Amino acid sequence: MSELVVELRNLINEVPNKIESLPYVNEKTNPSKWSKIEILGHLCDSGSINHKRFVEILISNEQVTLSGYNQVLWVQVHNYQESYSIKEILNLWRSINERIVKLLSNIKENQWNLSCKLEDQTIVTLEWLVSDYIQHMNHHLKQIFSD
Template sequence: MSSIVEFEKLLYEIPKVINRIEDHEFMNKVSANKWSKQEILGHLCDSAVNNHSRFVRIILTDEPVSIDGYKQNEWIRIHDYQNNYSKSDLLALWIQLNKQILNVLRNASELDFNKQCILSDKRRVTLRWLFDDYLSHMLHHIKQIES
């Protein structure tokens, strides 16, 4: 599956991108209501945690699983990524969470990738679609970190 290959490549490339950013730039908040690059990476960790759980539930169940959203800003606030983590610790967390997802998806069958889930807006999508959406979401935020 090409998405898994792309995902694996990102797990290798994204740390290089993040490590090139100076710490002061990574921690900079342009305004109180905008996430810093550090908080965006924290958000990607939250996304990994939530999506790992979704992927596992879908694979382990034969019936369509309902997928709920989560309160992103509250997760950022509760974890306080801005003050509780160094860039290297947060990057290590992001890598490990995504390696866990990679291992789950490598062990998924074609049948698993075609299993359905129900989004909060009641649309039915497959695990394949949800994983591709996870990748798109990650790339969107990595572009924000790079800018």
């Protein structure tokens, strides 16, 4: 599973410079849509939630059932739009994902097959969950870099 770790490490190395060069990260193109800074804040929230999930799967003696979270309320309560600079959120994003890389770098090959249950009762592996986390991140990074 080193490919997933490498992919995440590459994102950590590439994304900050690209985002720092973007103009208008606080601009909202639609009042009901997140700004680029809010999308990045959402990725910080996602990183925090997923780090916790990865750890729980690794330390549990039983199959973990994952619960969702209210993404919109997390972004609202953190108030990424008004309370943070892009540099602060980038530093947070980088730190969370570096922590995830270190965690994933230390797991044993057989641990990638540990299973967990999603809210809809689908059973997936840790490998699937990490891959899904990275795909989710890439989806939102495309949103940030569009326009």
